[in-house]
Amino acid sequence: MLQLQLRRLELFCTVVDEGGVTRAAERLHVAQPWVSAQLRALDKAAGAPLFVRDGRRLALTEAGRRFYSWAADVLAGSSQVRRDIENLGAGLAGSLTVATSMAIGTYLVPPVLTELRHERAGADITVHISEPAAALRKVATGDADFAVATWSDELDPESLHAERLWEEPLVLAAAPDGPPDGDTITLADLATLPLVGVPAGVAFDRTLGDQLRSHGARELTYVMRLGHAEAMKRAVAANGWGCLAPSYAVADDVAAGRLRSVTIRDANLAEGIGLFHRQTKFFSPLQDAAVAMLREVAASRSDAAGGPDRDT
Structure with a gap:
């Protein structure tokens, strides 16, 4: 039952992201009538229409916008929980998935996480390297625990907590x-x-x-x-x-x-170096340790540059 509800939430968010039922059905490899039926079930469960027809496309109602924000957070949290349970079942000491922008993921983050891995021999650590906007999307969807990326005032962290670590x-x-x-x-x-x-x-x-x-x-x-x-x-x-x-x-x-x-x-x-994570993110001891090490690097680099540059 829970899996079905999560599936419906995923389908709803996909319809919103893809801008319509047809493209959502194609992306999820399911039949279009099934998608429409699931949306009707969500309308009934929510007690209000979530979409209205705007010409040839679907537009979210006010209730739909609120439902989308909640559903995206639920899906991100469920992704995190699934990874945590899988790691517990595998007997790992803990898992850490970090999303980074290109140069930061190539030169800055690996030495920090290498040191962390030496301290915690059972840790399962993964780093995804991409553009800052893509790194933030991985955090928002729960596919990464946090992101370390180039700070840009044009980035829209949405519901993410954004912390400016230092200026390089x-x-x-x-x-x-x-x-x-x-x-x-x-x-x-x-x-x-x-x-x-x-x-x-x-x-x-x-x-x-x-x-x-x-x-x-x-x-x-x-x-x-x-x-x-x-x-x-x-x-x-x-x-x-x-x-x-x-x-x-x-x-x-x-x-x-x-x-x-x-x-x-x-x-x-x-270059501003930023740390991004979900507002509701619960950090494991391993993930807390990684963030603490990054903040230590920030403090040392800020001191070397002549003073603290961090703000939140």
Whole structure:
């Protein structure tokens, strides 16, 4: 009985997300009449119509909007409970699933979770790497315990708790023998260099653009846009180009002599690092420990940068 009710809630949310019964039925691989019958059953159970017809599409009523918010939270919670029960049945010491944005998931989060795994030998730890918006969706649906992602004012965390952990300075990563000549550069000179950028429209690109405009800097042009920091760094080193990157992403390459770190002397460009989780999320001891370790990293990096930058 419980499984049927959860199935109906999943179906209802799918109809809302897909914008109609036909597309929802296709996505769930079920017959359209069955979907319509389940929606009628939900209308009856709710005691009010959840949809109204708006031309060729279905639109949520006020009751439907409230029901959708509740149903999404129930489904996210049930996903979490299922994972917890599966892990208990498997005899694991605990599970942790983290969603991250690209560079953060490549360079920042793995060392923290590796240390945690050494402390808790039975832990089952998974990291999903994607764009910030996709990482937040995994948290909202209960497929991840929390997300660590690039902070962007354009992100809509919906019902998620959002905590700004720290600000990571951006530097110009340059080839050892490439431009510029010195270890510092101005924004005006930066705009004259051959630069590699991230794909247009991603969170890092938007926040960088906002910061440049706030400094009155001209728009940067790119010889190429690449979707991952490793590809960007390789292109820089091989071609004598440059790229703007958070300092954590280039630290190992600078130490090994593969790249140079050039400071932008007339602007403090930075990437905000955010922690996101559901408001009603119950953290296990393992998950609590992971969050505590991330906050320790935030405190140490904020201190190194000259003061705390965190806010909630």
